[in-house]
Amino acid sequence: MAFQAKELYQYKESVRYASVSNRVAKVLKKNWQLYLYMLLPMLYLIIFAYGPMFGIVIAFKDFSPQHGIWGSKWVGLKNFNEFLNSYQFIQVLKNTLLISVYSLFVSFPIPIILALIINVIRNETFKKATQMIVYIPHFISTVVLVGMIHQIFNPIIGLYGNLYTRITGKAAFDIMTKPETFLHMYVWSGVWQNMGWNSIIYIAALSSVSNELHEAAQIDGASRFKRILHIDLPSILPTAVTLLILNCGHIMSVGFEKVFLMQNPLNLKYSEVISTYVYKIGIASGGGDFSYSTAIGLFNSVINFILILTVNAISKKISETSLW
């Protein structure tokens, strides 16, 4: 009897196996061209997006070039402990949070206000022209933007220096050497560059508000300002809430490019953030400490990851919109 049961099992298994492979064969036969197209993109993704994720193991090792990634010694959480206990930890964490919270507070509401204002403009041509102009700075490269800041705020030959001397008759103070200036420059140049671009989504939401609402309110004697408060603003509120929540997910990720370009030895007290610190430890110092810097980067990525998942869950609950 036992023999029979085994036979039966083997038979069943072979049928199941055949059906699975049959199914795969059928799917492949039907859509093989689609999978062929995916081949190159997948290869790219595996090597260049997932490849580095395997490199993360060196955060738990003491990487040495002679032994390679796999041959190096495991050290567990030593690198993380070292970072958390180093005096730079508090500094870079504080700077990262300060920059992003300040940015969020300023650059979140301004595009909303801008969109509301642009929406009020009655002359279509003027409205179109305004939109076109406020988008321009978005296309200026980071290098050029920072170069412009340097030229304009130069205390001797820049616009700031000239005007200051013209008005007060005294030589201008070099504001770029003040560490606090970095924060304001970083945030407000960002506002200048992106307020127009970030208002697009709100302008679109506003243009879908039905005219009947406005007409009805006008009949009831509501002024244009009142209509902004009671019709326009509520209509973009869902978009705004979603964007705000999602922005909070990026609070620990301050990009490298602009901060690095704006750094100078005098403002490091405010301008050293996690990403620039990783660069300095890992690459800039020649034979850098790959393990230690990878650990710092991983620490940051993991926090980002958790933040994004959390805010996404919150967003899903509150506004029923999420990234996925």
Add this chain to the structure above:
Amino acid sequence: MKEDRLFYCIVDVIVCLILIIILYPLIFIVSSSFSSTEAVISGRVLLFPVDFSLEGYKAVFKTNDVLIGYRNSLFYTVVGTFINVSMTMMAAYPLSRKDMEGRNLLMMIFAFTMIFNGGMIPTYMLIRSLKMLNTPWALLIPGAISVYNLIITRTYIQTSIPGELLEASKIDGCSDSKYLLKIVLPLSKPVIAVITLYYAIGHWNAYFNAFLYITNEKLFPLQLVLRNILLANQIDGSMVTDPELLRVKQGLADLLRYSLIVVSSVPVLIIYPFIQKHFVKGVMIGSIKG
């Protein structure tokens, strides 16, 4: 209403103020670049060019690094964008097909890289071990697909090309490839325009990858050359003993910077008015959930 008339006036004034804030720095830079050295260092340029001159531009085009950078950036932008768009289409088309098995899983594999990545150092080590350091490949291949653009493209194909078209083509014996070439590509021209522009501007403005992976000056893209000239320290004063000569040199260096800013931004700003609506469309498609 009377109250409203006042309100509209206030709004117009505010809009004008905003336009001034946006435009003034740009106008100032352009005007400075067309002024003479003397006018720039003595601070006489406020709105329009003073003592119109092309000295700055002459200096720019005599700087060899800038010319090399310009040529390199053109190359990286054209070739890089071609790779980007082809790869993105190759992934977006299958992922838009609802009848493809496993498409959700594949999409998740792509989307995951948006919220988690290996980070700067492991990526650097990968590029190094692939022997891509100091080769143009380091600027062309990493970042070949932006998942954001992939989602835009996929969403567009999915929502704007009706599924009946596929069924009808299938009945007529059209293969998946033929369908892509004859139907999907022509119908997705608007979204291809959008992602081409996104990628191209991205390449033109990028400096980060080149900064990390390229040390050979012959391969520098324009932005890296710009960084070295715009943000490097002022010229070494100890080399020039005559203060008047130093002032002139400093002034020329400054003028050169203004002209350089203009020259490097011109390609993007010239095509900008024609492509503005495409960009805006991209933001709109992107905001629809895929």
